[in-house]
Amino acid sequence: MSLINSYSQSLPQASSSTSNTSAVTKSSVQSTTTTTTGNPFLDSIRLPEESATPEANDQMLKQEDFFALLSQQLSMQDPFEPVDNDQMIAQMASFSTVDGISNLNDEILNLNTVMSSSQALQASGLVGRKVLVPSDTGAISTESPNINGVISTPSAMDTITVSVEDQSGQVIKTFSVDGSDGGNVDVSWDGLDKNGAPVEEGLYSIKASGKVDGEAQELAVSTYAHVSSVSLGTTATGAILNLRGVGGIKLTDVLAVSET
Template identity: 75%
Template sequence: MSLINPLNSAQNVGGASQTPNQSVAPAQQTASAAQAATQNTEQTSTTGNPFIDAIRLPDESSIPEPNNQELTQEDFFSLLSQQLSMQDPFKPVDNDQMIAQMASFSTVDGINNLNDEIVNLNTVMTSSQALQASGLVGQKVLIPSDTGHVSAEGRELKGIISTPEAIESITVRVEDEKGQLIKSFTVDGSAGGNVDVAWDGLDKNGEPVADGNYSIKASGKVDGKSEDLAVSTYAHVTSVSLGTASTGAILNLRGVGGIKIGDVLAVAES
């Protein structure tokens, strides 16, 4: 029979009771460190001042650049190589199918090259058109507008009145840029069609008007009813601009502005 020392038993019991405390301490330290890290993060993200927190810049977020969805010739041959490497050796790709695929891609590539050549051709044609249009400098062209310019270089304003049928008398009104009546007179429209009209640049009192733009308004009876008639006026070409492939050459008109050469109705002597 062996004796048990009470002191040793007490120490053993105490040691057994202290062991869990020693294992819990690291866990508590880990939790405390995590809580401190969380508090530091919150302190870093917020300052406690609502105004400053509202105007702070947000964290930068990486936005991936958009991928180019256009397939190139290198992409086609890469896909073709993958197709050939992964095909069934007992069922290889038919030669006709391969040739058809290559021919289709070559056709698309040729169309793209053709589009580039057409753009270059349009540029050359635009320059050539502007060179030819330069011969109109100093001439008068008929434009689809009832507004013309009067200045010391040209006091007379001419135009054409388009009538749907023969009209015995056509009333012509000359107005300034503010719409005020400067002079009115009548012209004979019994011939029908396009009727020439001219204004000498004098007001109703016979005095020369100031330089500026003036409009010619025409009206007449059609089927017994008074109707406004279309009027086109002549303008003096001062220069030519190259323009673009879509607009073509631009004719610069004295006091009126620019007009596309395709909108010109007629060319007259200066």
């Protein structure tokens, strides 16, 4: 009698343990089926499961990170050899200096942007006027049938020989100007060739030469050009003046501004 009762009482325990085992087995089978198929070949060619890519963190240390490191350093220091106050103050001062320099760089970049915009606004007042640029090449067009320029001389000279060349280097006309005053000598070409006929529209170069201490020497020539528009440019170049028929030039390269 006691044997039957003990056996009947042990049945629920056995069934519960069996159900727990089956539950564990089922859950393990389900978890296994989510990762493998049981076939080594199929498992080897399965696509890898997608893994979430963590977002990139900012690698720059900020002031909060510095104080966190400082607090950790103070908490882990040897109580018998604590960090010297001077060292801690020096560390804080160094970090403040670096942080201040970083903020100063940002402010300088903003200031450069503002200055570039302001410079372009001021340069817009040159649109429609002529500026003197350090180039011996000028443009002949219907709006500008002549080329004016300036010849720079190291000293006074009796005669300055001027020759006008086209883009191929062929001499179109030759004439002389007085250089007895020395310094900057004005020169003007009326856009006519040696036969008195108007030349075609295009770019022409003015070459000048004279005798310096008895020896022939090439002289620097600058020409006037018409400003058609202004470009904003960059912080490195500044405002760009777009010259009719010539191209762009930096505002800082302008030598003089003409009334017309």
